[in-house]
Amino acid sequence: MMISAATTTEGGASLPLDGEVDARHGPILYMEDVSVSFDGFRALNHLSLYIDDGELRCLIGPNGAGKTTLMDVITGKTKPDSGSVFFGQTIDLLEMDEPAIAQAGICRKFQKPSVFDALTVFENLELALKTDKRTWPTLFHKLNSEQRDRIQDVLQTIALPAQQRQLAGALSHGQKQWLEIGMLLMQDPKVMLVDEPIAGMTHQEVERTAELLLSLQGKHSIVVVEHDMEFVRSIARKVTVLHEGSVLTEGTMDEVQNDPRVIQVYLGG
Amino acid sequence: MNISNLTQDKTYASVLIALASVTLLIPLCNLIFPEDSALHFSAYSVSLIGKYLTFALLGLSLDMVWGYAGILVLGQGAFFALGGYAMGMYLMRQIGTRGVYGNAELPDFMVFLNWTELPWYWNGFENFGFAMLMVFLAPGLLAFIFGWLAFRSRVTGVYLSIITQALTYALLLAFFRNEMGFGGNNGLTDFKDILGFNIQSEAVRSVLLLMTGLSLIGALLLCRWIVNSKLGRVATAVRDQESRVRFLGYRVELFKLWVFVFAAMLAGLAGALYVPQVGIINPSEFSPLNSLEIVIWVAVGGRGTLYGAIIGAVLVNYAKTVLTGLMPDAWLFCLGGAFILVTLLMPDGIVGLLRRRIKPKPTLNATGGQPA
Numbered sequence: 001m002m003i004s005a006a007t008t009t010e011g012g013a014s015l016p017l018d019g020e021v022d023a024r025h026g027p028i029l030y031m032e033d034v035s036v037s038f039d040g041f042r043a044l045n046h047l048s049l050y051i052d053d054g055e056l057r058c059l060i061g062p063n064g065a066g067k068t069t070l071m072d073v074i075t076g077k078t079k080p081d082s083g084s085v086f087f088g089q090t091i092d093l094l095e096m097d098e099p100a101i102a103q104a105g106i107c108r109k110f111q112k113p114s115v116f117d118a119l120t121v122f123e124n125l126e127l128a129l130k131t132d133k134r135t136w137p138t139l140f141h142k143l144n145s146e147q148r149d150r151i152q153d154v155l156q157t158i159a160l161p162a163q164q165r166q167l168a169g170a171l172s173h174g175q176k177q178w179l180e181i182g183m184l185l186m187q188d189p190k191v192m193l194v195d196e197p198i199a200g201m202t203h204q205e206v207e208r209t210a211e212l213l214l215s216l217q218g219k220h221s222i223v224v225v226e227h228d229m230e231f232v233r234s235i236a237r238k239v240t241v242l243h244e245g246s247v248l249t250e251g252t253m254d255e256v257q258n259d260p261r262v263i264q265v266y267l268g269g
Numbered sequence: 270m271n272i273s274n275l276t277q278d279k280t281y282a283s284v285l286i287a288l289a290s291v292t293l294l295i296p297l298c299n300l301i302f303p304e305d306s307a308l309h310f311s312a313y314s315v316s317l318i319g320k321y322l323t324f325a326l327l328g329l330s331l332d333m334v335w336g337y338a339g340i341l342v343l344g345q346g347a348f349f350a351l352g353g354y355a356m357g358m359y360l361m362r363q364i365g366t367r368g369v370y371g372n373a374e375l376p377d378f379m380v381f382l383n384w385t386e387l388p389w390y391w392n393g394f395e396n397f398g399f400a401m402l403m404v405f406l407a408p409g410l411l412a413f414i415f416g417w418l419a420f421r422s423r424v425t426g427v428y429l430s431i432i433t434q435a436l437t438y439a440l441l442l443a444f445f446r447n448e449m450g451f452g453g454n455n456g457l458t459d460f461k462d463i464l465g466f467n468i469q470s471e472a473v474r475s476v477l478l479l480m481t482g483l484s485l486i487g488a489l490l491l492c493r494w495i496v497n498s499k500l501g502r503v504a505t506a507v508r509d510q511e512s513r514v515r516f517l518g519y520r521v522e523l524f525k526l527w528v529f530v531f532a533a534m535l536a537g538l539a540g541a542l543y544v545p546q547v548g549i550i551n552p553s554e555f556s557p558l559n560s561l562e563i564v565i566w567v568a569v570g571g572r573g574t575l576y577g578a579i580i581g582a583v584l585v586n587y588a589k590t591v592l593t594g595l596m597p598d599a600w601l602f603c604l605g606g607a608f609i610l611v612t613l614l615m616p617d618g619i620v621g622l623l624r625r626r627i628k629p630k631p632t633l634n635a636t637g638g639q640p641a
Contacts, residue, residue, distance in 0.1 A: 098515040099515050099520045099521075102517060102518035103518040107516070107517075108516050110513070114513040116505070116506045116509055116513075118505055118508075126499065126502070127499070127503060127506055127519075133520070135523050135524055139498050140498070141500075183517070187517065187518065
């Protein structure tokens, strides 16, 4: 009974319900004038970025341009020094911590595949499943048939149904990447932040990842950070180039690649 | 279910059967066979085995929090001692006028200190039910407050381990003070009765052993159920990749707190079962060294398996009984040596060695139904 007091704490009550994200004005994610410094180094410098509802956006930029920091700010890992970050019109992400933001529907795949090696593929997906994530309900949680079907669907999508009872630690690097994407899907997110999804993948896996991401746009807003220009070209409608912590330019892949500033940053910098 | 689960299940079942046999057979033998029979266990050995089983329960509690939630608690002994003190306070109140000073209200040490009335926090402990509640509440509450502050501030790893060590050391110093009202240096002892029965009698010793064994079996089943629940899997995930779990929407600090408080209560129960069997509780139970020993039991037995903690606790303590009898000064060296050997040569402990011995036929079944 003492423990239950702890399970109903901050965040629990103020969480927006599904569908409360107000994206009627177009963008689902607003970052305005955001700055972050680490020991004097400006990781983000008055950055403003808008992601539309259902859009697939690619973020590119040289190392140290602030791509990962940007994801850290959106997911609550890093609090910016100034600026505002809104989810829809009404939800202020700067007032929420990581679990609250995740439950609100912003999910993240990390640069390094971060799956739980000691659990099976099935269990990894089960943990990600969108459901009551407080302690006591988690203790007594039993999967219903609908949820089992959902897990099987995602297993099909990420092409790992045969490996579902293997430990995730036994998967190949590419399979781990897929599993982590599957874990994002299990959370049924509004916004997916996908950091370097194709690192360590074979050519075939890369193609299937591109197909998967393309099939998800519209249903989810997706932000992909990737270095592989060929991959970016194959999926992107709109590309944002980051440089030294702010947006250098935005546009189609062709526009961006022919922009002299971009060429200078990549080649001349 | 994969291969390692199957071997685990076999060892788990063997440990369960062994526990049940010890728990039931020893009291039964003492009931059936006369005192001069070879199958009759002396009061001393009954208490000794009972003590091992309370340590096994204590080891089990640490394995929950260390083996599964990844929190290396170096102060688990503090919760054990608190549970022990709660039981000790009940036993003190049962002495009544039979104490040296014959005071019906006050325990001897209070009369000795010229106290005239019982401190407020001793009220209620004459009631067995209340005392048993405190056996769980006192360690649970301390763990809750401590864990709430530590986990919310995201204190982890070595830093957390060190402050748990400081916690038990602080309690050690506090309980040494006479002004605290817990008997100071001498602690609580000279117990006479438990629930109206003579605590020295052989029958009561057997019943205490039975209760300890049943508690341990119950706790093992409960822990097993918890680690196989979704909460158990979240705990394992927290152990391996804490920050990733946050991004899945779980409040990591509350899951750690849950396991931490649960383990503290289990340790409290172990302490409460320990005190009537050894006949004393004093501040030395808070000694940091005791808490370190618990870690060694779990490491020797095999961390993160539950039954490994039980095997480790019983074996190390048996070795301690034998070796301290043979050469008292060598014990700490043996303990330290065992810890180094286990860390270097068998990172999965004795259980890990067993598992490598009994390898089942490799029948990997990748497809099929859902994992349980």
